[in-house]
Amino acid sequence: MPRPVIDSIRKSAIHRALVTRLLLASILISVCLIVVVLYVQFKNIETQTVEQALVQSERFRFSIMDELDAPGLGDHANIQRTMDKLATGRVMPTDGHFVSVRIADLDFREVAGLNDPAYARINAIHDYIHINRDLAELRNQGAWNRMLRLGDDVVIDMGYVLRNSADAPVGYIEGVYVISPAFFSKAYRSAIFTALMVAGIVLLTSMILYPAINGLLRRVAGLSGSLLHANMEILSVLGSAIAKRDSDTDIHNYRVAIYAVRLAEELGLPENEIRSLIKGAFLHDVGKIGVRDSILLKRSSLTSEEFKEMSEHVRHGMDIVSGSEWLRDAALVVGCHHEKYDGTGYPEKRSDGDIPRAARIFAIADVFDALSSKRPYKDAMNYAETMNRLMEGRGGYFDPEILDVFVRIAPVLYETYANRYDEKPRNDLKQINARYFWPDIADDVLER
């Protein structure tokens, strides 16, 4: 496969992995910040409205200071008149207004009060006051103010000890201040806008940082890619070295790997198992390196002693791949590629699901290639002969369910690759390798 195509697969793998992580991180940070910003903003709205209510009530206190300074709260009727002016709009708060106020002396006798009859929810206010408190609470608490919702309105419920000009306690005032809907919705919109701005800044920052991070990752991935390239070459060289001992060519490894990957894809195997399968397909017979030529190259049937020695190639293979961390997962295929579904294989006579799925897949791919290829001692079988022989092993040599899936894709595989000795299997497998090993490298680079 041309280098630019591999580079493009590599870049898109890194791009995908980075964008996914950056996007997830940005969304997570944005959501957290939105929650924090909204909490702070709503606390600010509460503080602002409580201050508005306090300012209004202080204005009122100053307007009745003469009465507060007089014994027994002076002229109660004057306090009531002043309060009524408040209710009839002489005092016009722009952001809200009191709809219920009570003034009491130090013995909690009510001396003046007002209820705004024009306020639609005045009955709800009365119910709330009646249920929730007694003026005597102020003796213990000194003051209160709390924001609460009554129907669609947001109100401040407040009360505190009234003091005269000498700062001496002379009575109590409590009231309910209704925040104007216009003020509240403006403040609410402003809070939402601020939260969205913060989230937007986070996303914008991620976008600005993306090219820099991407550039760095590509450099790191480039180095990892060189390592991967070297590993893949070792895989290929090892596989070829052993193939050349008993064959003119190593092309069998490439075809078998392609057949196995296509079958694994059809079965929906996860990518890590497909990577193991590719490694295993190349190295399945690597242990033959430890078998004597007189046995490995013998054309006639092997004696039982010779067969025993030949079977040892599985153990040799396991020893070889276990020595490399990168090759270790090839053991699934290397260790079990001679096991048979009915338990008559070797070395452990495993059967059924005890044989790793990768090895069950490989067995079908390996025999399919052997039957459909020309060898020095036999001709290549045509498609019908190949499939007939393969089906003879259904449930014996091969996993029947996996074989049934293979039957669906076998015609195209036979047509495209069977008995083919040119560069196509090599080039196609390079492309497959780039697809399965590069995303792994990209993930690896991002996780370190």
Ligand SMILES: [Fe+2]
């Ligand atoms: Fe083998």
